[in-house]
Amino acid sequence: MLTVRLILSAFIAKLSNSTDTVLKHDEQDRMAKPLNILFLSSEVEPFAKTGGLADVSGALPQAIKQNEHEIRVMMPRYGCINERRSKLHEMIRLKDIEIPMGPKPYLASVKSSFIVNNQIKVQTYFLDNAHLFGRSGLYVHPDTKKDYPDNDERFIFFCRGVLEVLKRLGWQPDIIHCNDWPTGLVPAYIRTVYKDDPFYRDVRTVFTIHNMAYQGVFPKSSFAKTLLPPSLMGPEGVELNGNLNFLKAGLQFADAITTVSERYAQEIQGSEEYGAGLETVARKRKADLTGILNGIDYTVWDPAADSLIPVRYDAKSIELKVENKKALLEKMKLPFDEKVPVIGIISRLADQKGFDLIGEVLDQLMKLDLQLVILGTGEKKYHDLFEKAQKRFPQRVAAALTFNNDLAHLIEAGSDMFLMPSRYEPCGLNQIYSLRYGTIPIVRATGGLDDTIDEGPGGNGTGFKFKSYSSAEMMKAIQRAVAAYKDQALWRKLMRTGMAKDFSWEASAKKYIQLYRSLARK
Ligand code: ADP
Numbered sequence: 448m449l450t451v452r453l454i455l456s457a458f459i460a461k462l463s464n465s466t467d468t469v470l471k472h473d474e475q476d477r478m479a480k481p482l483n484i485l486f487l488s489s490e491v492e493p494f495a496k497t498g499g500l501a502d503v504s505g506a507l508p509q510a511i512k513q514n515e516h517e518i519r520v521m522m523p524r525y526g527c528i529n530e531r532r533s534k535l536h537e538m539i540r541l542k543d544i545e546i547p548m549g550p551k552p553y554l555a556s557v558k559s560s561f562i563v564n565n566q567i568k569v570q571t572y573f574l575d576n577a578h579l580f581g582r583s584g585l586y587v588h589p590d591t592k593k594d595y596p597d598n599d600e601r602f603i604f605f606c607r608g609v610l611e612v613l614k615r616l617g618w619q620p621d622i623i624h625c626n627d628w629p630t631g632l633v634p635a636y637i638r639t640v641y642k643d644d645p646f647y648r649d650v651r652t653v654f655t656i657h658n659m660a661y662q663g664v665f666p667k668s669s670f671a672k673t674l675l676p677p678s679l680m681g682p683e684g685v686e687l688n689g690n691l692n693f694l695k696a697g698l699q700f701a702d703a704i705t706t707v708s709e710r711y712a713q714e715i716q717g718s719e720e721y722g723a724g725l726e727t728v729a730r731k732r733k734a735d736l737t738g739i740l741n742g743i744d745y746t747v748w749d750p751a752a753d754s755l756i757p758v759r760y761d762a763k764s765i766e767l768k769v770e771n772k773k774a775l776l777e778k779m780k781l782p783f784d785e786k787v788p789v790i791g792i793i794s795r796l797a798d799q800k801g802f803d804l805i806g807e808v809l810d811q812l813m814k815l816d817l818q819l820v821i822l823g824t825g826e827k828k829y830h831d832l833f834e835k836a837q838k839r840f841p842q843r844v845a846a847a848l849t850f851n852n853d854l855a856h857l858i859e860a861g862s863d864m865f866l867m868p869s870r871y872e873p874c875g876l877n878q879i880y881s882l883r884y885g886t887i888p889i890v891r892a893t894g895g896l897d898d899t900i901d902e903g904p905g906g907n908g909t910g911f912k913f914k915s916y917s918s919a920e921m922m923k924a925i926q927r928a929v930a931a932y933k934d935q936a937l938w939r940k941l942m943r944t945g946m947a948k949d950f951s952w953e954a955s956a957k958k959y960i961q962l963y964r965s966l967a968r969k
Pocket of ligand 1: 497498499500502793794795822823824849850851852855874875876877878
């Protein structure tokens with residue numbers, strides 16, 4: 448008993464120490480001069496989105512601005528962005544700016560708009576070159592699903608272009624926060640081409656890895672287009688296995704590196720499976736590498752205020768959730784039975800997400816009393832898998848193989864469970880959305896999924912987890928969930944525990960601000 452009490456008091460002391468530290472940093476931050484931060488991303492909600500990066504890029508800058516720092520966002524101006532709906536304005540001063548690239552320069556113009564939410568407005572700049580970005584896809588051709596063959600030029604232009612137009616804009620950031628491979632060359636330019644430029648001398652860079660497996664790899668010949676010093680095309684520079692590697696550039700040259708969960712920060716250093724060939728570089732940067740868990744924008748993802756679902760509900764009116772289940776099943780043309788749990792899936796259909804496990808055990812899965820609703824788009828083999836499953840089990844499986852934000856909200860609200868059997872998952876957002884919607888996550892214990900979901904004995908916790916990447920383990924977790932669903936009192940308890948969790952951006956934004964502060968020169 449005494450030991451328990453000692454451990455408990457040590458724990459409380461530690462907790463209050465860390466709370467003190469956060470408060471101290473908070474206080475210091477308020478006293479110090481506000482920082483200027485430029486946030487770079489290749490996709491930003493509400494302008495252009497293929498995955499979670501867009502959610503983060505739309506929400507984190509707002510949370511930082513709420514702390515009274517000046518943060519602005521810059522992204523490419525894709526053809527799919529509707530100028531009128533997104534209220535894009537020309538910036539007359541920033542037209543036809545020559546961006547040095549090999550073998551010939553490209554011209555850039557800048558448009559501007561705002562991310563608006565919660566009465567907070569974050570200025571967003573769009574780097575424009577009609578030839579490179581005036582297309583409907585972000586990275587791949589929408590019909591062929593193949594990468595655009597000139598993605599090297601498109602994102603070299605973006606990285607170099609940002610730094611050129613920023614000087615013309617005359618707004619000097621303390622921090623440039625880069626995200627994922629499309630922005631990876633920015634830290635390399637700052638450390639080399641711009642190292643003696645007074646405008647950039649005091650600028651520090653943060654590089655956030657949202658997914659280590661997407662690296663922006665291009666043949667050696669692409670390097671000449673960057674106009675980086677030739678010495679950089681080597682093992683200490685931006686080269687990996689003879690190729691130009693954008694992600695490596697970010698990892699090597701950024702002042703600080705973050706990933707989107709603590710677990711993933713460890714995993715990418717640990718093995719090739721997670722580090723995807725860059726584990727050695729990640730280990731080398733260990734001292735500058737931290738994990739900061741993504742938050743959730745509850746102004747967008749909250750069943751109590753969600754305008755995209757038929758019936759709103761919260762923990763106190765949990766019984767209303769079933770109305771959304773009815774609406775979902777009607778929309779997906781599946782029969783409704785309150786006793787049969789619906790498992791939802793919303794995902795990019797890529798190997799990372801683990802759907803080969805479903806393929807392996809589909810027949811076994813269909814023997815359980817459940818229904819499966821899938822929303823996703825991506826690789827053809829997974830489209831085929833779910834199309835076939837739908838044909839074979841028309842009363843049990845429905846798949847929408849497309850990108851549809853409204854349906855994503857309805858699936859979160861209308862499903863009983865949410866399945867994410869990922870091979871790896873840097874953070875994962877849908878399992879956290881699911882918690883708030885009372886939709887119980889079934890996840891593989893990897894990366895952010897492991898950090899955010901707990902399974903306790905007898906259905907205590909917030910969801911169901913399996914460890915090893917195997918269809919048998921996944922089946923067992925689904926069976927546990929289906930069994931627990933039969934005990935509605937227990938199920939309601941699970942729902943309430945998940946709905947009460949708070950993963951809002953506030954805490955994570957403060958960690959980013961602390962990091963910026965530790966790097967900034969003022
Ligand atoms: P990732 O970034 O690896 O794709 P995340 O779980 O971090 O995975 O984020 C995925 C985001 O994209 C979520 O907001 C999810 O709702 C959304 N999403 C993924 N696929 C679709 C789709 N087909 N239709 C609508 N939204 C989707």
